[in-house]
Amino acid sequence: MSNSKIRVGIIGTGGWARYGHIPTLQSLDDFEIVALAGRNIEKVEKYAVQFGIAQAYGSAEELLANPDIDLVVVLAPTPEHGRLAKAVIEAGKDVYSEWPLSTTTAESEAALTLAREKGVKHVVGLQRRFSPSSRYWHDLIKQGVVGKIRAVRMSVGVDAFGEVMPEFAKWALDAANFTELLSIYGGHFHDMLFHGVGFPEKLIAVAENQFPVTTLAETGEKVPYTSPNEVMVIGTLACGGLFTVQLEGGQTHRTGLQIDITGTEGVLRITNARGFENKDDNTIAIMRNGIETFEAMPVPAEYAYLPVSHLDASSQDVAYLYAAYARDKTTGSDEATTFEDALRQHQLIDQITASSARFFR
Incomplete structure (x- = not known):
């Protein structure tokens, strides 16, 4: 594994993960998906094999304990977004949460405050x-x-x-x-x-x-x-x-x-x-x-500078958001949502x- 790549762990194995995120990340040179987690370990293991992801976990907590992950992507159902995003931040890792960030304005504000306090990069999926x-x-x-x-x-x-x-x-x-x-x-x-x-x-x-x-x-x-x-x-x-x-x-x-x-x-x-x-x-x-x-x-x-033309446009949008995050991480810019x-x-x-x-x- 190249140390120049951003190592990604994904929480959630639903349709949007399999359609909008995993194929997208695997098309981008700056990223490598190293782990997948979900509540149903049998499904997680099946999709890990399908997409060639090395590590499969039956809980978010196991994934967050992995020290070889730089960015955690939260793709669980909406009611779990806020809790999981804050857990990622507490683990000291960058976090990409699917939109909505949480179910309430107050919880999303708390997640933002925590991310600022911990100094991690935070991305929301408004792609x-x-x-x-x-x-x-x-x-x-x-x-x-x-x-x-x-x-x-x-x-x-x-x-x-x-x-x-x-x-x-x-x-x-x-x-x-x-x-x-x-x-x-x-x-x-x-x-x-x-x-x-x-x-x-x-x-x-x-x-x-x-x-x-x-x-x-x-x-x-x-x-x-x-x-x-x-x-x-x-x-x-x-x-x-x-x-x-x-x-x-x-x-x-x-x-x-x-x-x-x-x-x-x-x-x-x-x-x-x-x-x-x-x-x-x-x-x-x-x-x-x-x-x-x-x-x-x-x-x-x-404007279409990424090698993702084989993906549907909805997935390509996600690719350009990930690319913006990678530039922000490298150059200190603030393009990503x-x-x-x-x-x-x-x-x-x-x-x-x-x-x-x-x-x-």
């Missing part, structure tokens, strides 16, 4: 801002291609969190577990959007549950569901522009991602047919210079929830 297309359109905004921003409109439509859900996701139906449309898709897409156009200054929101009962597909069991699956937000940006966001879960006909950024000199449009597990990166189009139709703007090749970004998303979600409760209850 959408790192896709080649996102980095490109963020740069276009900085370069002023649309002039001064007047308005931003984003719509995200997915089939998740609808009237029927699989049995394995039953735990997510408990609102206390903070695994819902607003936390998952809201957190990811809000971070990507507002990193490019600036954070909201003021907002008003409505969040509604349109499917109060969820049916488990395999058994037909009916489970009460209280989390919102339709969210609309309007507000103002620091630049003086206005914004609107619509998040819609449980779609029968998925609308994916649509963003329009209108400015004094033109309009940018960012689209994708899917909201998650995207095979292809977002597409970008522009309308400017008096032309009244959108023209495609292919992402320049230099951190627990500070996680806390900001928690606070935004709290603001949206409070606004809806105040004005629409």
Whole structure:
């Protein structure tokens, strides 16, 4: 094993670990996965053999005791994120926690405080801002291609969190577990959007549950569901522009991602047919210079600099976040999304929830 590589231990063996993280890390020269841990040792050992990972553990504690791990990636279910992230920090290792960082703002703030006290690097999995297309359109905004921003409109439509859900996701139906449309898709897409156009200054929101009962597909069991699956937000940006966001879960006909950024000199449009597990990166189009139709703007090749073109775009986003962390570790830069970004998303979600409760209850 080369000492120049960042040695990684992964906690969690779910689908996102196997789809979004393990193949990604194994494609990057700066990293080596040396250990995998989970509660079901038989599954852990099976996936360790499948992916060629040397060490398999039946608990997070065993993995954290391994001195030959530099970075621990927390990919357990959301209710475990906060506890495990803090355990990693206490062990003196760098930590990458999947978003959400925890189930509450207070616990995420405590994790951030602990990471600062212990002096470890902390990363949160808000990876959408790192896709080649996102980095490109963020740069276009900085370069002023649309002039001064007047308005931003984003719509995200997915089939998740609808009237029927699989049995394995039953735990997510408990609102206390903070695994819902607003936390998952809201957190990811809000971070990507507002990193490019600036954070909201003021907002008003409505969040509604349109499917109060969820049916488990395999058994037909009916489970009460209280989390919102339709969210609309309007507000103002620091630049003086206005914004609107619509998040819609449980779609029968998925609308994916649509963003329009209108400015004094033109309009940018960012689209994708899917909201998650995207095979292809977002597409970008522009309308400017008096032309009244959108023209495609292919992402320049230099934005796709990693050897991950064999992976789906959703996994490639993760690769670029890992690459940002590696640069931060080497150069002292601060590109990667951190627990500070996680806390900001928690606070935004709290603001949206409070606004809806105040004005629409």
